[in-house]
Amino acid sequence: MSDNAQIGIFRPRRLAHTNLFVGNYEKAAAFYNKVVGLGIVYIQPDNRSSFVSNGNTYHDLGLTDITSHYARPGQRPGLNHIAFELETEVDLVEGYNRAIASGVKFLKTADHDAAHALYKLDPDGNEVEIYADVVKDWRSVRSGVIIKEKPVFIPGVTSPPDTKHNYPLDPKIEIVEGAMFHARRVTHAGLVAKDYEAMYRYYTGLVGLRPIVGDERSDYAVLRANYGNGDLTLYRGRDGLTPGLHHVGFEAWDEADLDRSLAAMQDSDVKLVCDIAHKARRAVVIEDPDGLKLQFYVNRDWTAETIATISFEDGLYLL
Numbered sequence: 593m594s595d596n597a598q599i600g601i602f603r604p605r606r607l608a609h610t611n612l613f614v615g616n617y618e619k620a621a622a623f624y625n626k627v628v629g630l631g632i633v634y635i636q637p638d639n640r641s642s643f644v645s646n647g648n649t650y651h652d653l654g655l656t657d658i659t660s661h662y663a664r665p666g667q668r669p670g671l672n673h674i675a676f677e678l679e680t681e682v683d684l685v686e687g688y689n690r691a692i693a694s695g696v697k698f699l700k701t702a703d704h705d706a707a708h709a710l711y712k713l714d715p716d717g718n719e720v721e722i723y724a725d726v727v728k729d730w731r732s733v734r735s736g737v738i739i740k741e742k743p744v745f746i747p748g749v750t751s752p753p754d755t756k757h758n759y760p761l762d763p764k765i766e767i768v769e770g771a772m773f774h775a776r777r778v779t780h781a782g783l784v785a786k787d788y789e790a791m792y793r794y795y796t797g798l799v800g801l802r803p804i805v806g807d808e809r810s811d812y813a814v815l816r817a818n819y820g821n822g823d824l825t826l827y828r829g830r831d832g833l834t835p836g837l838h839h840v841g842f843e844a845w846d847e848a849d850l851d852r853s854l855a856a857m858q859d860s861d862v863k864l865v866c867d868i869a870h871k872a873r874r875a876v877v878i879e880d881p882d883g884l885k886l887q888f889y890v891n892r893d894w895t896a897e898t899i900a901t902i903s904f905e906d907g908l909y910l911l
Contacts, residue, residue, distance in 0.1 A: 601696070602687040602722055602800040604676035605759070607823035610781050610840050611654035611672035613663055615882045617642045620655040623881055627862055628842065629771035633731070638739050647766045649677070649759070650706045650730035652778040653840070669882035671837035673711070673719035674781050674824070676799060676817060681708055681753040684724040688747040696798065703745035705733035710747070712798075715790035716835060718783065720799065725758035772862065773853045773888050775842035780823050782838040782887075782911060788828040795824055805896050811904045814911055821894055825911040827904070838908060839877065839885035847890050850876050868909050872898040877909050 614620035621632050621642035630644035630652055640657035643650075658667040678684050688710055691698070699711040699719070709723035727733055744750060767774055785791040789808045795801045795815055804822055806813025814822045829835055844850050850867075854876060857864060865877040865885060875889040887909065892898075902910055 600800045601691050601694070601798045602676070602678065603683065604722065604800055604817040604823070605679055606677055606817045606819045607674060607778070607780055608649050608677035608723075608759075609651050609653060609675045610778055611656060611675070612670070612837075612840075612884060613658050613660075613667055613672050614655045614669050614880075614884075615658060617655050617657040617660075619881065624653060624655065625768060625771070627772045627860075627878075627880075628886065629768040629774045631766055631768060634735050634738050636738050643734070646768070646775065646777065647760070648763045648777045650725075650734045652775070669884060671718055671781075671783075673721050675709070675721035675723060676823070677759060678722065678724045679759075680755055680757055681724040681726055682755050684708060684710065684722065685748040685753040687722070691798070701745045701747060703743040703750070706730040708745050708747070714794050716783070716786045718836065722799070724754070726754050728756075728758050730760070772856045772860065773842070774845055774849055775888065776845060777843055778840060779820060779843050780825060780841040782825040782827065782841065782908070784827045784829050784833045784835050784838050786829050786835040788826065791826055795826065805900045812907050812911065814899060821891065822911070825907070827908065833908075837884070839887045841887045841889060844876075844888045844890050847874055850874065850888060850890060853888065866909050868906060870898075870902055870906060870910055872902060873910050875910050 617640050624630050624644045625632050630646050633643055633645045635642045640660040642655045644653050645651045656662055656672050702709045706727050707723045707725050709721050711721050714720050765776055792808045801815035801817055804814040804816050811828045813826045815824045817823045863879040867876050871893050873889050873891050875887050877885055877887045879885055
């Protein structure tokens with residue numbers, strides 16, 4: 593049975609991190625620290641990767657160099673993968689078993705010390721991680737410089753699945769003093785789809801997201817996991833839009849903080865794409881050094897009825 597025929601194989605809690613390929617992982621880490629406002633929590637020099645977070649999870653963003661052994665030949669800056677967090681490792685193993693029984697094939701499984709994970713490609717070829725935290729204190733296993741072989745992980749076989757909810761509860765959000773933006777956390781990614789219908793079925797079916805607005809026939813869909821107000825936005829492909837990652841979304845503290853960030857940009861070389869407002873949401877979109885779009889937003893009347901009034905063109909930057 594195909595992946596797209598599955599309904600709710602997994603039941604994710606949220607999109608917890610987005611990993612990017614970048615032109616230089618050390619320079620990117622400095623940008624995401626000083627501009628985006630995320631702390632550099634650990635690096636993997638053997639993988640040419642940096643990981644940044646403000647405390648809400650073991651990384652909000654992974655920044656992997658295009659020269660890393662993880663990169664494909666001719667790799668350009670862009671999406672590495674998006675990652676959905678489950679409630680417990682039991683949920684991970686049960687979903688894995690349901691998927692395997694239905695004929696789903698995964699790219700790989702992985703033990704990341706802080707989490708156990710499954711990887712698969714979506715219909716457009718974007719890599720998707722589904723994982724569960726397996727330690728309460730992620731800093732005890734993910735901080736500083738990490739150089740080590742990854743242990744083998746076979747879901748439900750390597751060890752009995754952990755029944756505990758190990759993700760951080762009410763974590764202390766750290767503020768990077770002097771940073772241009774103060775991102776609270778990564779909340780969502782926007783993807784331009786080559787095969788919109790297949791992508792919609794994949795993310796609502798296998799991954800288990802639910803629509804806030806949109807369906808297989810619409811020009812865009814905002815999909816949510818069990819926690820949060822939108823974890824993935826799918827855009828129907830059209831001329832002038834490159835398939836794949838359109839932007840990464842970060843929740844800001846409030847509109848006054850967005851105004852402070854805009855003022856701080858005046859004497860910088862950070863590129864402002866737009867400052868756009870709607871009844872549903874206000875968003876400020878910038879580009880990182882590799883030209884990847886980063887959206888900082890504050891919700892206003894974030895309801896399905898109001899979101900549905902956003903045009904496709906505005907939705908590219910608001911959703």
